[in-house]
Amino acid sequence: MKNRVKELRARYDWTQEELARRVGITRQTVGLIEKGDYSPSVLLALKMARVFGVKVEDVFQLEAHEEPEEGVGP
Amino acid sequence: MTLERILRSPLVNVGMIVLMAAAILTLHYDKAVPDGVQAALIGLLAGYVVVWTVLVLLHNRRNPERKIRVVSLFPPEFREEDEGQQWMNYRVTRRVYMLYCTGIPLSILVIYLAADGKAAAFICLCLLAVIQQLLYWWELRKWEKG
Numbered sequence: 001m002k003n004r005v006k007e008l009r010a011r012y013d014w015t016q017e018e019l020a021r022r023v024g025i026t027r028q029t030v031g032l033i034e035k036g037d038y039s040p041s042v043l044l045a046l047k048m049a050r051v052f053g054v055k056v057e058d059v060f061q062l063e064a065h066e067e068p069e070e071g072v073g074p
Numbered sequence: 075m076t077l078e079r080i081l082r083s084p085l086v087n088v089g090m091i092v093l094m095a096a097a098i099l100t101l102h103y104d105k106a107v108p109d110g111v112q113a114a115l116i117g118l119l120a121g122y123v124v125v126w127t128v129l130v131l132l133h134n135r136r137n138p139e140r141k142i143r144v145v146s147l148f149p150p151e152f153r154e155e156d157e158g159q160q161w162m163n164y165r166v167t168r169r170v171y172m173l174y175c176t177g178i179p180l181s182i183l184v185i186y187l188a189a190d191g192k193a194a195a196f197i198c199l200c201l202l203a204v205i206q207q208l209l210y211w212w213e214l215r216k217w218e219k220g
Contacts, residue, residue: 038161
């Protein structure tokens with residue numbers, strides 16, 4: 001899963017500590033998510049989207065190989 | 075925070091295990107050990123435990139919201155403050171599981187083959203415990219660097 005956490009954080013000029021404080025996690029977990037080493041839970045992904053004021057899919061997107069084979073969505 | 079990091083460090087546990095191993099081995103090989111070494115090691119071990127306990131009590135007094143339990147089944151180094159740490163714990167417990175999958179059968183073989191089974195069992199268990207702590211410390215270090 002790819003994400004735009006670092007980009008969105010830069011847009012607001014927040015440090016990792018600032019984002020971590022707003023979401024209620026540790027700075028290290030923000031670092032793991034930004035590097036793509038850790039995919040957050042749905043709850044945390046929603047919280048992150050909320051603090052950035054965007055939809056969750058604007059922050060987190062599936063990689064091409066992770067796309068489901070069949071679906072009714074776009 | 076720095077004191078808490080030290081008190082919760084797996085390396086503190088490694089120090090305790092190594093001291094305990096050395097002290098017990100001197101008891102086991104009593105006659106081969108020079109005078110004073112046994113008492114010195116037991117004293118060091120007791121001192122280590124006392125200093126750790128006093129520092130934990132001091133930390134708990136200064137930080138009542140982040141207490142470390144002196145006696146608990148929950149290891150002090152184990153941290154689960156958020157899901158990132160839980161994920162780190164998942165990774166390290168997976169590695170520890172793999173360590174035991176190999177380490178325990180290997181230890182059984184070593185204990186069976188060793189001339190002094192009691193000492194071999196003790197050394198194998200201490201080695202497994204030290205490796206387990208070092209694995210946790212390594213993952214924790216990587217996680218802390220973010």
